[in-house]
Amino acid sequence: MPLDTSLSRRTLIKATAGATALGTLGAPAISYAQAEAIKIGHITPRTGFLGPLGEYAAQAAQLAAEEINASGGIMGRKLELILDDSPNPQQASAKAERLVQRDKIVALLGEISSASALAIAQVVQREKVLFINTGANSDALRGSDCQKFMFHIEAQNSMYVKAVGRSLIRDGLVTGKKWYSLTADYAFGHDLLNVAKRYMAANGGNHAGDDLIPTDLADFSPFLLKIRQARPDVVCLNLAGTQITNFLKQYVEFGLTFPVAGFGFDTALAWGAGKGNFGGTWPVVWHHLIDTPGSKAFVTGFQKKWNRMPENQAWGDYCSMKVVAQAITETKSTDPMKIVEHFEKGAKFDLLKTREGYFRAKDHQMMMEMYAITALPAAQIKNQYDIFSSSPPVPAANESLEVIAATDDENKCTFRSA
Amino acid sequence: MPDLIPLLSQILNGLLAGSYYLMIALGLSMIFSLGGIVNLAHGAFYAIGAYLAVTLADRIGFGGALVVSPLIVAVIGMIVERFLLRRFYTADPILGLLLTFGLAMVAEQTLRILYGAAPIPFSIPQALRGQVFLGDFVYSRYRLVTLGITALAVLGLWILLTKTAFGKVVRAGVQNPDMVGALGISLKPYMTAVVMIGVGLAALAGVLIAPIAGVHPAMGQEIITFAFVVVVIGGLGSFWGVVAAAAIVGMTRGVAAHFYPAATEASVYLLMVLVLLTRPRGLFGERIQKFE
Numbered sequence: 001m002p003l004d005t006s007l008s009r010r011t012l013i014k015a016t017a018g019a020t021a022l023g024t025l026g027a028p029a030i031s032y033a034q035a036e037a038i039k040i041g042h043i044t045p046r047t048g049f050l051g052p053l054g055e056y057a058a059q060a061a062q063l064a065a066e067e068i069n070a071s072g073g074i075m076g077r078k079l080e081l082i083l084d085d086s087p088n089p090q091q092a093s094a095k096a097e098r099l100v101q102r103d104k105i106v107a108l109l110g111e112i113s114s115a116s117a118l119a120i121a122q123v124v125q126r127e128k129v130l131f132i133n134t135g136a137n138s139d140a141l142r143g144s145d146c147q148k149f150m151f152h153i154e155a156q157n158s159m160y161v162k163a164v165g166r167s168l169i170r171d172g173l174v175t176g177k178k179w180y181s182l183t184a185d186y187a188f189g190h191d192l193l194n195v196a197k198r199y200m201a202a203n204g205g206n207h208a209g210d211d212l213i214p215t216d217l218a219d220f221s222p223f224l225l226k227i228r229q230a231r232p233d234v235v236c237l238n239l240a241g242t243q244i245t246n247f248l249k250q251y252v253e254f255g256l257t258f259p260v261a262g263f264g265f266d267t268a269l270a271w272g273a274g275k276g277n278f279g280g281t282w283p284v285v286w287h288h289l290i291d292t293p294g295s296k297a298f299v300t301g302f303q304k305k306w307n308r309m310p311e312n313q314a315w316g317d318y319c320s321m322k323v324v325a326q327a328i329t330e331t332k333s334t335d336p337m338k339i340v341e342h343f344e345k346g347a348k349f350d351l352l353k354t355r356e357g358y359f360r361a362k363d364h365q366m367m368m369e370m371y372a373i374t375a376l377p378a379a380q381i382k383n384q385y386d387i388f389s390s391s392p393p394v395p396a397a398n399e400s401l402e403v404i405a406a407t408d409d410e411n412k413c414t415f416r417s418a
Numbered sequence: 419m420p421d422l423i424p425l426l427s428q429i430l431n432g433l434l435a436g437s438y439y440l441m442i443a444l445g446l447s448m449i450f451s452l453g454g455i456v457n458l459a460h461g462a463f464y465a466i467g468a469y470l471a472v473t474l475a476d477r478i479g480f481g482g483a484l485v486v487s488p489l490i491v492a493v494i495g496m497i498v499e500r501f502l503l504r505r506f507y508t509a510d511p512i513l514g515l516l517l518t519f520g521l522a523m524v525a526e527q528t529l530r531i532l533y534g535a536a537p538i539p540f541s542i543p544q545a546l547r548g549q550v551f552l553g554d555f556v557y558s559r560y561r562l563v564t565l566g567i568t569a570l571a572v573l574g575l576w577i578l579l580t581k582t583a584f585g586k587v588v589r590a591g592v593q594n595p596d597m598v599g600a601l602g603i604s605l606k607p608y609m610t611a612v613v614m615i616g617v618g619l620a621a622l623a624g625v626l627i628a629p630i631a632g633v634h635p636a637m638g639q640e641i642i643t644f645a646f647v648v649v650v651i652g653g654l655g656s657f658w659g660v661v662a663a664a665a666i667v668g669m670t671r672g673v674a675a676h677f678y679p680a681a682t683e684a685s686v687y688l689l690m691v692l693v694l695l696t697r698p699r700g701l702f703g704e705r706i707q708k709f710e
């Protein structure tokens with residue numbers, strides 16, 4: 001008897017599963033029959049040391065897609081967002097290829113790891129599909145490795161260094177001073193170290209030493225002991241992801257008091273370190289305290305949908321989605337080449353900041369304002385998010401947006417014929 | 419002499435790092451020795467311990483979380499052993515690997531769903547903050563406390579394994595499970611207890627690290643590789659082997675950090691290669707049989 005029941009139950013389960021599968025397969029064909037959806041792919045790391053940021057990226061992309069569809073889609077067509085993750089460069093490249101070939105996406109957004117973005121760039125160039133990099137910072141992606149079909153809403157390392165560098169010079173921490181650095185041991189960190197060295201040397205800083213930090217390292221204590229011994233005037237971090245959280249917590253634990261500054265940063269990592277642990281001055285492309293109507297609406301929308309505060313990585317993916325939708329509407333076309341030309345002609349986009357941004361034609365970098373944020377003293381902190389104060393936009397209103405970007409001498413891009 | 423201070427600092431520092439690996443490696447080694455299962459989910463229990471500490475510390479304080487969190491994780495371990503691991507003691511080891519690998523992913527994803535992927539703020543309790551000064555030597559007070567707690571935990575485990583009837587059966591089970599069975603003793607409840615102790619220790623390490631490193635879902639993955647290295651160097655099945663290996667790995671890290679910081683992590687793997695070349699079973703490795 002027991003055998004019989006289990007057999008019949010199993011058959012029932014199989015039958016149910018089959019019916020469900022058929023049901024789901026059948027449904028989309030009916031609902032999308034009239035107007036084919038515009039498919040946009042999104043890939044970003046969801047695990048590992050960049051995973052926490054990837055989650056913000058994916059959530060923001062979903063929010064933007066939802067808002068676009070709620071306001072009637074793109075040219076009356078529904079936007080269909082296909083999310084995937086990219087744990088490493090090999091997977092990033094394979095998944096980008098699958099999204100393009102199987103899902104026939106119109107554009108690809110995302111990525112945080114510079115190494116993975118490089119792998120994706122090669123795929124999109126071969127397949128001639130638009131790619132907007134929302135989180136990879138390496139200058140090389142805009143220089144020696146630049147591609148015709150790749151654009152960057154994320155700021156490049158040069159912009160990060162120059163944005164925070166102005167604050168450091170103002171505070172007297174560069175000229176004639178000794179700086180010590182810790183660098184994430186992968187493409188992003190190496191690139192950032194080079195850019196930082198160039199900037200600091202040009203402004204009279206002396207490099208006291210650098211240590212390369214493996215991306216999976218959780219214990220910074222050996223390096224903290226070295227820093228204590230080196231007695232630098234400022235400690236500069238070229239770290240990424242959860243490395244920054246771990247460093248900040250342990251820096252306080254070891255009682256080190258040399259000023260801290262970072263050349264790369266994400267606010268989620270400051271929040272992870274928390275009140276009393278977060279310190280120093282850091283550059284960001286965007287933060288939740290920016291006082292513009294666009295930013296306020298984004299913060300409210302994100303909090304309503306995801307029940308937490310958006311951080312700068314969320315901003316990149318949210319804006320990219322809006323930029324692509326706007327470009328398709330303005331060009332009345334989903335042809336990637338047409339959109340590339342539209343971008344290169346200097347189309348302006350609202351980036352939730354005080355000034356509009358545009359992609360620089362020569363290297364496809366988004367020209368925009370940035371900010372330097374500084375940790376608030378513990379006594380002034382009122383909640384878990386508002387733990388820093390912000391500089392005014394960098395560059396200032398009377399300056400060209402180009403002043404913080406890499407110059408041709410620093411980083412030159414030559415597009416291979418498309 | 420002053421030149422020696424930084425080197426000594428780094429060596430002590432390495433030993434402290436080793437104490438975290440040790441708490442995780444001891445559990446890994448015990449579970450493998452008796453059950454023959456390489457528990458890839460061990461890091462997940464460490465992460466759960468850390469998350470529980472964050473959740474509990476608001477209500478019962480850090481000291482309370484230090485006790486309660488490992489106990490809760492031990493109960494989770496009991497459930498996992500009773501309903502999952504138990505089925506795999508006699509199976510092909512690769513199945514146990516797949517099971518625990520899957521468990522690790524499920525646990526990590528569950529933490530991500532419950533708490534989000536972003537690191538959660540959590541700080542050292544006020545009473546344990548600050549530095550200890552010994553002449554030119556300065557060190558984090560919290561880490562010294564950690565070292566003390568680890569030493570107590572290891573000592574307790576050693577007493578349990580060598581001075582009690584429980585420990586005698588477990589050790590006999592590791593040496594010759596068939597003979598233990600022939601004497602009419604079922605090893606199953608002992609295995610449950612060993613898993614509970616092992617994952618409880620991992621959770622204790624998780625609670626201890628939560629205030630100084632980021633609490634995030636993938637934290638288990640970060641540390642488990644080093645714990646495995648410690649087990650492999652020490653030799654599977656050897657209690658003192660694991661303890662010695664944790665100390666040696668820690669000191670190697672410290673010396674490397676002093677002379678060539680970029681190789682701090684690589685030095686540990688290099689050490690493992692050297693040990694395996696000369697002693698394939700690890701420093702104190704024994705031949706392992708598993709029980710039914």
